[in-house]
Amino acid sequence: MSTSREAITEKANPTLATVFEVEQVLEREAKEGDALPLSISEIERRLAARRTRRGTVRAAVQALVHYGVAAVGTKGVLYTRPTKRVADMPAEDLA
Numbered sequence: 001m002s003t004s005r006e007a008i009t010e011k012a013n014p015t016l017a018t019v020f021e022v023e024q025v026l027e028r029e030a031k032e033g034d035a036l037p038l039s040i041s042e043i044e045r046r047l048a049a050r051r052t053r054r055g056t057v058r059a060a061v062q063a064l065v066h067y068g069v070a071a072v073g074t075k076g077v078l079y080t081r082p083t084k085r086v087a088d089m090p091a092e093d094l095a
Contacts, residue, residue, distance in 0.1 A: 011055055014056045014059050018049070018056060019060045019064065021047055022043055022057060022060040023070075025038070025043050025047065026064070026070055026078070026079035027079050027081070029079065036076075037076030038078075039075075039076045043057055069081050
């Protein structure tokens with residue numbers, strides 16, 4: 001028996017462009033000051049491609065969560081990437 005997460009990723013295969021676009025939506029929301037969690041429906045509304053299925057958006061969000069770019073809570077999805085890039089940090093901050 002498969003879990004719901006496995007079922008979503010088996011049926012929906014987001015393109016890399018969709019994953020990047022979902023990341024951009026979350027990043028824009030995070031940069032606007034009070035970063036509020038976005039629901040899957042709200043992310044879907046903000047995408048340029050109006051015909052993107054909800055399962056595809058969920059799979060894209062799962063990919064971003066897997067790579068530590070987003071976090072999913074009870075109220076929605078938040079962008080979690082630090083605003084300061086690791087490559088720009090001094091070496092002593094990385095220790």
